[in-house]
Amino acid sequence: MSKVRVRFAPSPTGGLHLGGVRTVLYNYLFAKKQGGDFIVRIEDTDQTRFVAGAEDYIFNCLKWCGMEPDESPLHGGPYAPYRQSERKELYRKYAEQLISNGFAYYAFDTPEDLEKMRNDFKTAENPSPQYDGNVRMQMKNSLTLPEDEVKKLLAENARHVVRIKMPAGETISFTDMIHHEVSFDSSLVDDKVLLKADGMPTYHLAVVVDDYLMKITHAFRGEEWLSSAPVHVLLWKYLFGLDNMPQWAHLPLIMGPSGKLSKRDGAKYGFPVFAMNWTDPKTSELTEGFKERGFLPEAFINLLAVLGWNDGTEQELYSMEELIENFSMDRVHAAGAKFDFEKAKWFNHEWIKKLPVTNYEARVKEIFESKGIEIKDDIYFTKVLELVKERCPLLTDFFDQAVFFYITPASYDEASVKPKWENDKNDFFAELVTKYNSTADWNISSIETEFKNLATEKNIKVGELQMILRVMLVGTKMGPGVFVIAEAIGNAETVNRIEKARVYFSSH
């Protein structure tokens, strides 16, 4: 059996969303599991939709996710070029081969002609007429025009396209790795354009020709392509033989709160849809990415992998290696899945807890510095992150959960302290400051022992005092153990914060 080769074939028209990344992932996992090659081919046959920077952006996303292609326009490879716009000259000959075999034809209809046809044939039962067997003989094409006129038009370079001539009354079927037998009635499929007036192929021709030329063995794509699969199957049959056709798998769609997930859903419902931040160069509109929202690539990959796939066990957390080991296409769900941001955050939290802080502290450091907190002591920073990570589902949560390790609170949760602030409390903290000022060995147990001894001596409930101490050090009722915080921020700063708060509470 020949080596497994799969491809991800994006068109560089904008950001890379969830569904796209999952398509790459399944391609990648399948290829790596079989020891095959993962190819990225850029499908840029529509120059009107070209967006500057989109291709680089896609490769950046793949890099962030840890999925490096074996072949691509960036990585090179034996089947270059990997950009369809650079392969333009290749396609025409296949289109012409189809025509000479009677499987396709030239069509000279103008956009106005097409619009007229759609209008003329439009009825209540058929709101969107297709260019198909029912109308093709009434259009302007090499099937209806006299041969010499066709020759003449071609000779004078009249604008034309090449369309596939869909046969009538055939059942076109194929085996999909996820949906199993899928079949279509060829009479109901339209004469899709194969080669456009500008000489570029459409997706339909290009995908078949390139998959053949690049020796692709398995072709995975979103389910939105299933409807046009009969065109591709026929093209394979006419051009290269069904025996050489790759195995198809049409992946279930990832749904948003209302229908197929779109980038609009992100802004609308408050969660990212793209892998990384994407700014449209034309409109300057920014669409948020999972990365910038505070996701770890490990979590992003993990949550995408199990959205539509499971290995039949109860395992939910998988590293890339484990995914490669366990992935199989036949356990991919046929039904679409609705994306749940709450669960996505849970995955991220699990990975934050699981991975050593050193794995992501550089990113957290950037967040702190962008908010004006300079990190000078990396050892201390690591320790701080370690202390708060179980309350941070997102990387961006670390700031709020840990700023107080760096700055003295500017305000206090007065509602919690005020009702309990009486003279005995004031005295207690005044004495505590004196004691702490002379504490020689500043560690958690000495801090706690001194505190509790003094409380016992003063006959005040320890718990109540601890709560007040917390508010004094943190500002609010949050964070790790109070004495742990005191130890971390140090003797001088602890004393400083207690004294500042004591004065504040006594005068308010």
Place this chain on the structure above:
RNA sequence: GCCGCGUUGGUCAAGGGGUUAAGACGCCUCCCUUUCACGGAGGAAUCACGGGUUCGAAUCCCGUACGUGGUACCA
């Protein structure tokens, strides 16, 4: 409209003729902590509907409904 695909709790899902119909997220209660989390123990909540087939259907078949994708010289 037509064509394709799909349908197990709110969400992700296991299970594919006989099960008390797993598990996870979320939600609720309790424990832990006089904080917030983490962790632990419980709880509410599901086989779209109608017909078959069968001793027995969440599981097989047929309809219906609903959802979703396509219906471009876009991918």
